[in-house]
Structures are given as C-alpha cells and as structure tokens.
Amino acid sequence: MRADPLHYLSDELESLKQQGLYRQLRVLDGEQLPHATFDRRSVVNLSSNNYLGLTTHPRLRQAALEATERYGVGSGAVRTIAGTMELHMELERRLATFKNVEAVVVFQSGFTANAGTVSALLNKEDVIISDALNHASIIDGCRLSRAAIKVFAHKDVDAARKILQDLPAAQRKLLITDGVFSMEGDLGPLPALCDLAEEFGAIMMVDDAHASGVFGRQGRGTIDHFGCHGRVDVQVGTLSKAMGVLGGYVAGSRSFIDFLYHRARPFLFSTSHPPGVAAACLAALDVLESEPRWMEQLWENTRFFKAGLADLGFNTGRSESPITPVIVGEAERAMEMSDRLFQRGVFAQGIGFPTVARAEARLRTIVTATHSREDLQFALDTLGQVGRELGVV
Numbered sequence: 001m002r003a004d005p006l007h008y009l010s011d012e013l014e015s016l017k018q019q020g021l022y023r024q025l026r027v028l029d030g031e032q033l034p035h036a037t038f039d040r041r042s043v044v045n046l047s048s049n050n051y052l053g054l055t056t057h058p059r060l061r062q063a064a065l066e067a068t069e070r071y072g073v074g075s076g077a078v079r080t081i082a083g084t085m086e087l088h089m090e091l092e093r094r095l096a097t098f099k100n101v102e103a104v105v106v107f108q109s110g111f112t113a114n115a116g117t118v119s120a121l122l123n124k125e126d127v128i129i130s131d132a133l134n135h136a137s138i139i140d141g142c143r144l145s146r147a148a149i150k151v152f153a154h155k156d157v158d159a160a161r162k163i164l165q166d167l168p169a170a171q172r173k174l175l176i177t178d179g180v181f182s183m184e185g186d187l188g189p190l191p192a193l194c195d196l197a198e199e200f201g202a203i204m205m206v207d208d209a210h211a212s213g214v215f216g217r218q219g220r221g222t223i224d225h226f227g228c229h230g231r232v233d234v235q236v237g238t239l240s241k242a243m244g245v246l247g248g249y250v251a252g253s254r255s256f257i258d259f260l261y262h263r264a265r266p267f268l269f270s271t272s273h274p275p276g277v278a279a280a281c282l283a284a285l286d287v288l289e290s291e292p293r294w295m296e297q298l299w300e301n302t303r304f305f306k307a308g309l310a311d312l313g314f315n316t317g318r319s320e321s322p323i324t325p326v327i328v329g330e331a332e333r334a335m336e337m338s339d340r341l342f343q344r345g346v347f348a349q350g351i352g353f354p355t356v357a358r359a360e361a362r363l364r365t366i367v368t369a370t371h372s373r374e375d376l377q378f379a380l381d382t383l384g385q386v387g388r389e390l391g392v393v
C-alpha cells in the first residue's frame with residue numbers, strides 16, 4: 001500500500017489544535033433563530049448574520065415555495081447559456097432601483113461577487129490599494145487579478161493617500177474598502193476615500209456585505225448612509241446576510257455590468273441561483289421596503305446590548321454596527337470563553353488568528369431584530385459571569 005500523500009495535513013491540524021485554533025462545526029438543529037438549538041443545546045444565538053430575522057420570514061418562505069412549485073428546484077445552466085430566468089432579471093432590476101444605480105449583476109454568493117469582479121476588472125499592470133482588514137473574498141479577487149496589492153493600515157486615509165501619491169498618474173488603480181468590517185463592526189471612511197479616489201483618478205469600490213439591510217434608508221447600505229451616491233464605481237452587496245437568503249451582487253453603471261456579464265468568471269462558469277432563491281430575495285426586498293420595524297428593532301437591540309457590554313467593562317473595540325467584538329487577547333482564552341458560554345446557553349463564536357491579529361482574539365457577537373430583551377439580558381449576564389471567571393473583566 002502506498003503512503004498517504006495527504007499525511008502532512010494531520011501535522012497541520014495538530015498544530016492548529018496546539019494553538020487552540022481547531023474548531024468543530026456547530027450543527028444547527030431546526031431553524032436559524034435568535035434562540036436556537038446547536039449540538040443539542042438550546043442557546044441564545046449571537047453568531048448568525050440573520051440581522052432582520054428574514055431566514056424564516058413567512059413572505060420569503062412563501063415566495064420560495066411558490067417559485068419552486070412553478071419553476072422547479074434548479075436553473076439548469078449558467079447564466080450565459082440557458083440559465084437566465086425572468087426571475088433573475090427581475091431581481092437585478094429591483095436591486096438596481098434599490099441601490100440607485102443603472103444596473104446590477106447577481107452572483108451565487110458575495111464571495112464570488114468580489115472575487116469575480118476584482119479579477120475581471122484588473123490585470124497585472126494595475127495596482128490595488130486595499131484596507132488591511134478587507135474581507136478574504138476581496139483579497140482572493142486581488143490575488144487572482146495579479147495586480148500589485150498595496151495594503152494601507154485599517155481606515156488610515158493618510159496612509160492610502162501616501163500610496164496613491166507615489167503612483168504614476170496614468171497608472172490604473174482600484175481603491176477598495178469594506179463598508180462595515182466584519183470582525184470589528186466599524187465603518188469604512190467612505191467620504192474621505194471617495195475624495196481620494198476622485199483626486200487620484202482611482203476606481204472606487206465598496207463591499208457592503210454587512211451593511212445591506214442594516215445601514216441607510218430601508219437598508220440601502222453605507223453609500224446611502226454616508227450620502228456617497230454617484231461616487232462609488234463598484235458596489236458589492238450580499239443577499240446572504242440581512243437579506244436572509246443566498247447570493248451576492250455588484251452594482252454600478254450599465255457598461256460596467258455588461259462587461260461583468262462577459263468577463264466575470266463565476267458568472268460565466270458557475271450555475272445560476274435556483275428560482276426559489278431568486279424569488280425569496282425579491283420577497284426580502286419587499287419586506288425591507290414595507291416592514292421598517294425590523295430595522296428599527298435591530299438598532300434598538302443593538303443599542304441595548306452594546307450599553308450592557310460597556311457596563312460590564314468589556315473591551316468592545318470601535319464597533320458602530322450590530323457586530324460587537326468582545327476582545328479578550330490570546331486565541332486559547334477566546335476559545336475557552338466561547339466554550340464556557342456555550343455550555344451555559346450562549347453561542348458567541350471565538351475568532352482567532354489568521355482571521356484577526358494574534359493578540360486580538362475575540363468573541364464576535366451579532367444581535368438581530370428578533371432577539372427578545374430576555375435573551376439579550378441572559379446573554380449579558382452570562383457573558384459577565386464567564387468574563388469574570390476568566391479574568392477578562
């Protein structure tokens with residue numbers, strides 16, 4: 001018998017275990033709810049991106065069921081061959097109106113939207129100027145493009161300016177930031193970055209995955225929140241977080257979106273959404289427009305929970321969104337805290353290197369519109385207890 005050529009992977013996994021970074025998948029039994037059952041334990045769920053509770057909203061369920069009845073479970077092909085359904089086109093038109101742009105293209109996920117767009121837009125002659133904490137899918141898109149990547153310190157507009165100043169005027173460049181940073185919960189400095197992009201003739205790109213349904217009028221995102229309409233050339237959003245379903249999209253000018261139809265590889269070479277997914281996304285837009293109470297409740301819960309964490313004395317960084325990190329230091333401590341919380345009925349995922357810096361391992365908490373006050377108070381009380389036991393507060 002030949003030796004297992006994948007043997008080296010066991011060593012890698014062993015090293016993850018030694019660093020306290022090895023993770024078992026938590027398995028959800030039933031629906032993705034603010035109080036849910038994972039690994040047979042009933043917990044207050046502070047780990048989903050289901051900001052508005054739309055994963056189980058009756059209008060979305062109904063839309064998915066009806067579309068599945070009428071059109072079947074799959075689209076049968078990639079968009080550019082036989083897999084474009086009227087539902088896909090309708091979703092793109094609706095999103096374009098929602099985002100106040102000429103056109104939108106929908107991808108299978110936010111990840112493929114970013115990776116496919118950046119790699120299509122640039123090539124090895126070009127330069128990307130990217131925030132140090134931008135999402136992994138942006139980083140992969142940058143690498144796939146083979147452009148030079150210049151990273152500026154998180155939110156440091158002056159540092160970005162210095163990079164831009166040193167580049168030739170004729171150089172094609174892309175300035176790129178997250179709208180809401182997924183591990184910190186803070187916002188990209190959009191107005192100042194738009195100023196820079198205009199001054200230096202850079203393409204301006206914002207990934208608004210955590211902002212759609214959370215910031216701006218009716219959840220239009222950080223571009224709307226900051227009043228930057230018309231100043232961001234490439235906007236990326238996701239349908240997988242607050243929208244409660246699955247997918248990503250890119251918003252911009254008509255010719256830019258036409259270009260992506262021809263050059264974005266995940267669009268060209270990977271099958272389009274099942275009709276039930278597209279229909280549920282359309283219903284999610286209906287809900288955003290007609291049921292403002294979910295966003296209001298999300299922000300009310302966010303204020304309550306953040307105030308509670310501050311009273312307990314936790315280091316919560318500089319969050320400005322419903323994502324609130326509880327920063328505890330080394331990864332082992334974060335994982336220990338997460339485990340103890342889980343045993344006592346609170347699910348807050350521990351996050352360590354390489355997702356965040358080594359000394360800034362944390363629990364990431366996300367409140368949603370559908371958490372009850374009792375759930376949030378119970379989570380705060382339990383966080384306080386475990387935090388004191390481990391000397392975090």
Ligand SMILES: *Cc1c(COP(=O)(O)O)cnc(C)c1O
Pocket residue numbers: 109110111112114135137178180182207208209210238239240241246247248
């Ligand atoms: C979650 C996330 C994505 C990926 O979105 P999916 O639809 O889950 O693939 C992209 N960018 C950022 C900033 C994200 O937080």
